[in-house]
Amino acid sequence: MLLGSTGSIGTQAIDIVRRNPDKFRVVAIGAGGGNVRLLAEQALELGVDAVGVAKATAAQDLQLAFYSEATRRGWATGDFRLPKILAGPDAMTELAQWPCDTVLNGVVGSLGLAPTLAALRAGRTLALANKESLVAGGPLVRAVARPGQIVPVDSEHSALAQGLRGGTAKEVRRLILTASGGAFRGRTREQLVGVTPKEALAHPTWDMGPVVTINSATLVNKGLEVIETHELFGVAYRDIHVMVHPQSVIHSLVEFHDGSTLAQCSPPDMRLPIALALGWPDRVADAAPGVDWTTAHTWELRPLDEEAFPAVALAKAAGEAGRCRPAIYNAANEECVAAFTAGDLPFLGIVETLEQTLTDAPDFAEPGTVDDVLAAESWARAYARERIAGGKGA
Ligand SMILES: NC(=O)C1=CN([C@@H]2O[C@H](COP(=O)(O)OP(=O)(O)OC[C@H]3O[C@@H](n4cnc5c(N)ncnc54)[C@H](OP(=O)(O)O)[C@@H]3O)[C@@H](O)[C@H]2O)C=CC1
Ligand SMILES: CC(=O)[C@@H](O)[C@H](O)COP(=O)(O)O
Ligand SMILES: [Mn+2]
Secondary structure, three states, X not given: OEEOOOOHHHHHHHHHHHHOOOOOOOOEEEEOOOOHHHXXXXXXXXXXXXXXXXXXXXXXXXXXXXXXXXXXXXXXOOOOOOOEEEEOOOHHHHHHOOOOXXXXXOOOOHHHHHHHHHHHHOOOEEEEOOHHHHHHHHXXXXXXXXXXXXXXXXXXXXXXXXXXXXXXXXXXXXXXXXXXXXXXXXXXXXXXXXXXXHHHOOOOOOXXXXXXXXXXXXXXXXXXXXXXXXXXXXXXXXXEEEEEOOOOOEEEEEEEOOOOEEEEEOOOOOHHHHHHHHHOOOOOOOOOOOOOOOOOOOOOOEEOOOOOOOHHHHHHHHHHXXXXXXXXXXXXXXXXXXXXXXXXXXXXXXXXXXXXXXXXXXXXXXXXXXXXXXXXXXHHHHHHHHHHHOOOOO
């Protein structure tokens, strides 16, 4: 099951499936509804049983897209069976419970929380790219997930999961997440004034969807990943570190208490962690090219400039405090990224707004239900939007 099949993660997952028909079969796919042509193309190529679109009004366009795709393929009516269409805001959650072994959650944003919980409750293995669901609803996810039921897709967390195979939890001293540094790596705070969405979208090493790319530029992505690390591996925030690694070849490191450190290395290509998550615990041969060991390489690791990029420290504090503050951090960021992309908020205003939103947030309790998360998110979204509309953070 692929949720977010039309996106960067989804299309790369399909590449893995296409090249490994003996290992994987996709039974259903889902996406927002912004690209029904691609969704129909994928559905007919993969021969899925069901297709979901979150935008209810996209259902009719999807139906039409099936027929044009069938015509393009030279298929006559009667030669093929149309997949069942699920449409509306609950479509991803319904699909997450569809009979299958593994659900890959590759949708973007904390709207991925309901499908994450549904897949876990239905007993599926969850290949998780949608880090926002874990950040927003960590305590809810922890309460329903069996040990080992979530397999990380995020490159750093896949690296950590691989490194942790090399020792026991008791032997771990610290986890080190690597960060490319994003589009503005090496800049001072002053040099970030006036940077544009186009510049922020020019990621130095990874080709990804727009939201995660802008989050890389602000380092909010690394903030989300620190919380994701804590939620996935149960390691204390004080033992989770971030290092800037411009080459994006070392995807993260595990240090053990004897002073030994294990790193996972491969050229930046998400098909490797996606394939590993789909096949977990087995590796999929030739998922992506490996490092070329016949040439010279220089791999750097540098401390993060926390003054220019305070987003990681903010996320750590939010994670340590709990009580929906990670959900507030993420929801405010989703609003800020949309505003920055639309030209309504300057780049530095993103993290400034996050900080102010966290400062002014009322005290929420630890979430016990999805509604608790939604209440905190809805407060944060409204607060951030109001600040942005009022020209604050500009
Ligand atoms: N791309 C990457 O390399 C990496 C991504 N991730 C994480 O994976 C997730 C996906 O990222 P990425 O693939 O880059 O994002 P993209 O923007 O490329 O794709 C997003 C996907 O989500 C779908 N979508 C959008 N809105 C909805 C909705 N309301 N309901 C259901 N589906 C929706 C989109 O469908 P539509 O086409 O219809 O809009 C699309 O299929 C994010 O959480 C990201 O942080 C993590 C590590 C690496
Ligand atoms: C590929 C991947 O996992 C992204 O989440 C990646 O981490 C983005 O790169 P940086 O956040 O390190 O710039
Ligand atoms: Mn990552």
